[in-house]
Amino acid sequence: MNKTIRHLPEPVLRRLPIYCNYLRHIGDEYSDFISCTTIGLALDLNPTQIRKDLAMAGAQGRPKVGYHINELISCLECFMGWRTSQDVFLVGAGHLGTALLSYNKSLDNYGIRIISAFDNNPSIIGKEINGVEVLSIGKFNSLARRLDIKLAILTVPEPFAQRVCDLMVSSGVQAIWNFAPVKLAVPDSVIVQNEELFASLGALSSKLNALLSPEHAQEYDHME
């Protein structure tokens, strides 16, 4: 048995939730079916690309008709494992952690439910945020093992990130949603999804900077 699992390409994996979210919003009010042309128009994406993406998720459409909306939603939800919510732990109950906890209800639509939060700050431990109790980080390992937690969210400040990551891995966690701006060192078997907020901000400010100082931008024209 090959240990390497074949994932779909990352760009595809990132578009599938976007399709799903869109489809859930339009509902089946006007028609039971939808075409890639329509989806592409709404989301500003190439219809062929959408067709390929959906095919990779296992969706099937009908020529001339399109895709059955509810069937398509189900298919995407199943593919992403969103039909049943995973129980997940969150470490770092600061502002960002609190924000995520406050979205717990909508996270349910995306296949996860934060059932416990952890922190090392005594003034936060014991508090309840949006119905989730904040526990001491010392309890993470035993609880994660007992509840067989597969996915954890890391929202601690950068200096603590690697240590918390190590704790997660040694507690059997297999996937980490990482909000700290560091490259975490993990075994190959563990999946890390980095949420590089400051990379986005950097991309944005670069673009804005180029827009505001056209002389700068012109330099690029010499290139290539």
Add this chain to the structure above:
Amino acid sequence: MNKTIRHLPEPVLRRLPIYCNYLRHIGDEYSDFISCTTIGLALDLNPTQIRKDLAMAGAQGRPKVGYHINELISCLECFMGWRTSQDVFLVGAGHLGTALLSYNKSLDNYGIRIISAFDNNPSIIGKEINGVEVLSIGKFNSLARRLDIKLAILTVPEPFAQRVCDLMVSSGVQAIWNFAPVKLAVPDSVIVQNEELFASLGALSSKLNALLSPEHAQEYDHME
């Protein structure tokens, strides 16, 4: 004069801040110079790619020696417009907005400073979050115009996102950091950076799902 401004490729723009962040951390304790090999090892990136990225940002190294660390940091900071912080507005002082406000100090390292927050919720308006007063959304337009605000952060719930976006655009905002999971309709001249949190989560849960149900994963082997 060509209206179209040449931006660097998005992947490059997203890596530059990562280099910058890394370089700031290592400092120049051990050496004044650093090579792409070293950076690549630390960040798990291809050295040639790093060299090309840095060249695009205008950095110059010396054969056999590498790049002068502090010079390189300055170069990247200048390129991204991080030497002087932009004044920015934030709309939507909920939990996510509050989290960003709490990072205001570190955002300064990434070239922005949130100077005012706006909301339509009377119970929030007037409050002060991390030293920033929350104002009524009704004051956005006149204040943005008066202070010549170029960049705004959008952290309102999905249903209000497009309306708030329209307000931003009509107030002269040229770049929007969007945390709502919607494709915003804006004029071509306006830059939108989408922070698709749920797309990341979708990618992550897909991967985890494939990992946990190997039968499912095997299906892919038939493909291609």
Add this chain to the structure above:
DNA sequence: TAGATTGTTAATCGATTAACAATC
């Protein structure tokens, strides 16, 4: 039937990686 749409193969595009000469 005609036209719209899927599914899939081929072509294009762009980004990453390899190769290598120039350099200190």
Add this chain to the structure above:
DNA sequence: TAGATTGTTAATCGATTAACAATC
């Protein structure tokens, strides 16, 4: 000098888009 490194051109790889037959 020899070896490490930059800068740059060429090769590879993968993702997007175009083309088109099959279908209802």
